[in-house]
Amino acid sequence: MPAGAPRVFVSHLAGVAVFDPNGDQVGRVRDVVAMLRLAGRPPRVLGLVVEVVGRRRIFLPMTRVTGVESGQVITTGVLNMRRFEQRPTETLVLGELLDRTVHLVETGEPVTVLDVAMTQLPARREWEIDKVFVRRGKTGALRRRGEALTVDWSAVTGFSLEEQGQGAENLLATFEQLRPADLANVLHHLSAKRRGEVAAALDDERLADVLEELPDDDQVEILGKLKEERAADVLEAMDPDDAADLLSELPEPDKERLLDLMRPRDAADMRRLMSYEEGSAGGLMTTEPIVLRPDATIADALARVRDQDLSPALAAQVYVCRPPDQTPTGRYVGIIHFQRLLRDPPFTLVAASVDTDLPTLPPDTPLPVVAGHLATYNLLAAPVVDETGSLLGAVTVDDVLDHLLPSDWRERELYAGMALPEASDGR
Incomplete structure (x- = not known):
């Protein structure tokens, strides 16, 4: 490798922003695509899997990468928006190589792959994987961790074999900050x-x-x-x-x-x-809203709202009910929005601040009516109350959207505003 040739450990690329020559971000790196080769030759890096708007994953050939430095990837600005499909001869480095157990060629000792490094070749914009960062001994909660070392790709063997019990520790560490x-x-x-x-x-x-x-x-x-x-x-x-x-x-x-x-x-x-029928208020609701008794204080309500495990929609309001205060509750009294909690003195009883005029939803309310109710009253969540006046739960806006969107919305690929597709993906 010539002096000064860049080397990048692949785990450091996970989530890195990809920019066009104008400095506009076009996506983030989610994986590296490589092709394994025979006789211990270092794998050739074919390109990057880049996640663009709408969580669409595309293939960015390394020939379109002009720079990998300072925590960013720079491209030529021309992207093929065709959805990435892994081919049989291709390996996803983060998804398939990390945590694999391989063996040192010299001693036959098993080692666990923690990371791999890729380097740029003298040929323009060509990269290959030349180093492997490994740990001696099997990793695990009940095992003592061994020495970690970086070796040449040719110094290990076993990447071409499918592993049945591959771990996930290092892959998860790579993505631990993801939502x-x-x-x-x-x-x-x-x-x-x-x-x-x-x-x-x-x-x-x-x-x-x-x-x-x-x-x-x-x-x-x-x-x-x-x-x-x-x-x-x-x-x-x-x-x-x-x-x-x-x-x-x-x-x-x-x-x-x-x-x-x-x-x-x-x-x-x-x-x-x-x-409850699917798509009804009862079928959409969560049974764990914030419920308080009338004699609770605003300070009590704010303490409940601060719970970091609550979604923003559930934390936007509290529901006041007579005992018992777990769903299905005693008689539902009303609702207090978060803004009202911030305006009233902490020692005020919630009974004095409650909004008793907001209509409630019966559990058999159909989805379109639920959506209209949230829109009409500008709500993030709404109470679901049965014919006896007991609070059954709350319908949140995120659950309503989940059911209003097409069933495959999580897999939809929205890419409006991105570059025009090329004729070929470069592979």
Whole structure:
């Protein structure tokens, strides 16, 4: 390698912004595409998987990359907007090589791949993977970590073999800062085998958040690969309405087994939500809004709103009800919006600030009427109240949008305003 030739560790590219020559951002790097070669020759880097607007993934050939430096990638500005499709001869470096167990050629010792580095060749805009950053000994919670070292690509063997028990620790570390929706997009584009491995490595709360952002087919596939006890734990960690939607996609015997493994109260919430017609207020609602008794104070309400696990829509208002104060509650009294909580003195009782005039939604209210209700009263969420006056839950605007959009909206590829497509993707 000539002196001064750039070398980049691939994990450092994850999420890096991609800019055109004018300095306008066109997307972010999500993976690197390489082609493995025979006789220990370093793999050729074909290009980058770039996520553009609408979470559409496209292929950016390395011949179109003019610079990889200072935490950014610069392109020629001409992009092929055709959706990226991995070919049989191609390997996704982040998705398929990290966490793989390979062997040192000299000693046969097993090592775990932590990262790989690619370098630019003297030939204009050509790159190859020349270094592998590995750790001696198997990694894991119960194993002592061994020495980490960087070796030449030719010094290891085993990349060409499919690995059945590949871990996910280093891949997850690469994407640990991603929001759940973005990590869900990463999982969606992995192979089914790799998707299962990554899902298994996530903790219950993180996996629950990610599942809520995945298409139905991916949700069912991932849940089906988990042990039933863990699947029940993950369902309990999900928002009740999302968990109920996922359970409704399962065969009846599987659904009943999982419900039996869940905590009785959570299972009761699931059964209640699934009893309502799909697309109705009852079917859309969450059973975990913020509920306060009339003798609570504004300070109590603000303390509840500060809960970082609440979505913005649920934190936008609190619901005042007579005891019991868990859904289905005693008599529903009214609602207090977040702005009112900020205006009134902390020692004020919520009973003095509650809005009792806002109409409520019966659980059988159809989706178009629910959407119209939120729009009419400029709400982020609305109370669902039964004929006895008990609060059953709250419908949030994000759940309404989820059901108003086309069923495949998470996979839709919106790319208005991007560059015109080329005739070829350069591969």
